[in-house]
Amino acid sequence: MLEATASLPLIASPDTPTLSGWGRVPVPGTEIVPNDLEMATRGATLTRGLGRSYGDSSLPANPRDKIVTSRLANRIRSFDASTGIIRAEAGLSLVDLIRLMIPRGFFSPVTPGTKFVTLGGMVASDVHGKNHHREGCFGNHVTSLRVRLADDSIVECSREVEPDLFWGTIGGMGLLGHVLEVEFQLLQISSPWIWMESVRVRDIDEFLSELGRTAPIWPMTMGWIDCLSQGSSMGRGIMMAGRWATKEEAPTTPPRSAPQVTFPFTLPNWVLNPFTASAFNAAYFWKQMARKSETYTSPEPFFYPLDAILEWNRAYGSRGFTQYQCVLPRAAGAEAVREFMFLLTKLGGASPLCVIKDCGPEGKGVLSFPLEGTSIAIDMAVSPDIQRIVDRLNEFVIAAGGRVYLTKDRFTRREHFVAMEPRLPRFMALRDKYDPKRKLRSAQSVRLFGDTQ
């Protein structure tokens, strides 16, 4: 019998300092923000980056835990323009990296849908992007990591040296060690512009066939689904595919940075409701007037459309929100994706933000999220129903042989996590080896990995 709510960390009272992830559900705790990450991580429980993980993976298990934030440790240690190999401190943000590297003809080999993340966070979550079907996760491109272990020793690891530490740290959510420096291979780009195709898609079946059609032709693909539309148009949306434009296709001038505005205040909880969300979705769907269009665009709106509005997470109100992201294996077939979308709508979990992606083969990171199949991500406001919705979706995902993405998760129960993660014993064996006393932990590791609070 399942409890009403999964075991959650302590809830903050109004006068205690708190920390939260991108979903704005706070827990009691404080962070230190040093510029000497190596010194500060001595005796630390967890390192976090820019807090863009939605759930509780970057949050303290206990308010007394020493939480270090890496963002001021952002020096570039070396860069070789002839090979594209770069080495930097873990707090270097993607926004700074691409500002420096695009004019030099390079870009991150893999990028998530926001540029406000650190290299350490990209390693710990083994982030994936629109090119997963071609390039795999970020960890695929990492050549070496400098890591502080729980016993305070510092180890350099790679595919050749301490490979089990290397592959456990990639996607290991900060639970094997504090990443101090990251060395990786940048992608050489033919121009600073993207050539993209958008196609309006009428339902979920057409979406899946579009993903199949574009994958062999386009290095980057993803789709936005109007998951509030039902009946014959269930799963309609806009499919986007892109590649770096050639010198000939691209404008001669570099792209200008998009103007940035900040979401001015936290919206009242009632503003985002099924009616306003449906209206938003319909408007967004019909924004794509032609069924198919091709054009060049700047990398910013292509990779990071949500970054145009800073602090957009306030739109969900003071209740906060979560993102449910799962991957359904290809072997489960199109039927599983269709049924998942149907279940999501039936449970009332649909919202304006629902993204579908094609994932390539599983990577080597021991707990890395993607596996060959279809990934679906949906933002959901925290409501009294959220635990029930996540439970039902998880039961479906487990039956289909899929899994959820830890960096987005806040509500999965331990028993569901264990059922969906056959690689867990291997990861726990690595924790036994590198951190037998479980000094490194997070609110999420208490909830899912059975750590003590």
Ligand SMILES: Cc1cc2nc3c(=O)[nH]c(=O)nc-3n(C[C@H](O)[C@H](O)[C@H](O)COP(=O)(O)OP(=O)(O)OC[C@H]3O[C@@H](n4cnc5c(N)ncnc54)[C@H](O)[C@@H]3O)c2cc1C
């Ligand atoms: C709008 C938006 C879009 C996103 N799109 C995608 C996407 O397309 N693909 C994708 O894969 N992800 C995506 N994400 C998730 C995001 O990429 C990850 O959560 C990423 O880890 C956040 O980086 P961060 O620096 O903010 O890390 P944090 O959120 O601060 O931490 C995340 C995890 O990394 C660990 N960590 C951070 N730094 C270190 C370190 N130095 N050493 C050890 N552990 C560390 C933390 O302990 C925690 O477990 C998105 C997030 C947002 C908000």
